[in-house]
Amino acid sequence: LSNESIAFIGGGNMARALISGLVNAGRDPLTVVVSDPLPEQRDLLDEIGVRTTADNDEAISGANVVVLAVKPQVLGDVLKTARVNPDQLLVSIAAGVPSSAIVGWTHPDQPVVRAMPNTPALLGAGITALYANDTVSDTGRQTAQDILATAGRTLWVDEEDKLDAVTAVSGSGPAYYFYLMEAMIEAGIGQGLDAETATVLTLETAYGAALMARERTHPPQTLRANVSSPGGTTAAALSVLDAEGARDIIGRALDRARARSQELAEEFGQS
Numbered sequence: 484l485s486n487e488s489i490a491f492i493g494g495g496n497m498a499r500a501l502i503s504g505l506v507n508a509g510r511d512p513l514t515v516v517v518s519d520p521l522p523e524q525r526d527l528l529d530e531i532g533v534r535t536t537a538d539n540d541e542a543i544s545g546a547n548v549v550v551l552a553v554k555p556q557v558l559g560d561v562l563k564t565a566r567v568n569p570d571q572l573l574v575s576i577a578a579g580v581p582s583s584a585i586v587g588w589t590h591p592d593q594p595v596v597r598a599m600p601n602t603p604a605l606l607g608a609g610i611t612a613l614y615a616n617d618t619v620s621d622t623g624r625q626t627a628q629d630i631l632a633t634a635g636r637t638l639w640v641d642e643e644d645k646l647d648a649v650t651a652v653s654g655s656g657p658a659y660y661f662y663l664m665e666a667m668i669e670a671g672i673g674q675g676l677d678a679e680t681a682t683v684l685t686l687e688t689a690y691g692a693a694l695m696a697r698e699r700t701h702p703p704q705t706l707r708a709n710v711s712s713p714g715g716t717t718a719a720a721l722s723v724l725d726a727e728g729a730r731d732i733i734g735r736a737l738d739r740a741r742a743r744s745q746e747l748a749e750e751f752g753q754s
């Protein structure tokens with residue numbers, strides 16, 4: 484990866500997180516060039532020391548890898564006018580845009596990796612699922628993985644359709660946990676705790692539970708059983724969740740997220 488020259492099209496939040504990660508990992512900032520129309524975005528990137536430009540073709544020219552980090556709605560327009568070379572590896576983080584659409588806007592043999600990160604990537608604590616089309620070489624896969632690994636853990640899916648399920652689980656996932664946190668804070672306040680106390684108790688509990696589950700010593704099911712002694716307070720709470728069908732509700736919420744991801748893929752793929 485160290486010898487590759489990388490262009491980013493779009494220098495927003497996600498691009499900045501990846502670029503900071505690359506530079507912090509020791510990459511020479513001068514091997515990275517970013518194009519973004521907004522001077523304020525370019526100023527923030529200039530502070531990291533990478534090269535910036537308002538001209539997409541200037542960024543793309545001479546790059547081995549082009550990271551597509553614009554919003555999905557504008558990706559089609561960007562690629563239809565950009566001078567992409569068929570040898571360049573395209574790594575798209577645009578949610579929902581199919582690799583076939585990206586190939587259609589560029590060249591029939593264009594190597595394309597699609598990446599689905601999530602917002603904790605902004606803190607280096609993301610999880611990114613990657614998918615490579617048939618034209619991507621092993622080296623290309625490694626390059627894409629190395630770029631996204633600066634934002635947290637990575638894994639590969641073997642079928643592109645699975646990215647819709649990935650979107651439902653991890654892409655949209657942080658919001659489900661935020662929702663649960665909101666509900667727990669409100670309940671704590673309802674039981675007489677002050678807002679600060681309810682917030683600290685909730686957030687530290689979420690953090691601790693995530694750390695325990697992430698150890699992988701036991702699956703979540705066992706961890707839950709271990710803290711739910713019969714007749715106790717936790718069992719009492721969980722009996723309400725079960726009786727009200729919370730598990731089924733979560734399943735249906737994720738089904739709806741996946742269906743929405745499929746709808747968006749159809750919409751963006753045609754633009």
Ligand SMILES: NC(=O)c1ccc[n+]([C@@H]2O[C@H](COP(=O)([O-])OP(=O)(O)OC[C@H]3O[C@@H](n4cnc5c(N)ncnc54)[C@H](OP(=O)(O)O)[C@@H]3O)[C@@H](O)[C@H]2O)c1
Binds near residue numbers: 492518557578
């Ligand atoms: N943020 C996340 O957690 C997250 C998670 C998963 C996937 N993603 C995906 O990552 C992509 C980027 O998200 P983001 O949060 O980084 O968005 P963002 O902050 O809005 O960044 C996009 C940047 O691209 C610029 N841009 C727009 N049109 C351009 C053009 N024609 N040429 C070059 N640059 C252009 C935008 O400038 P303007 O402001 O002028 O439009 C903006 O600075 C999206 O496709 C999103 O779906 C993000």
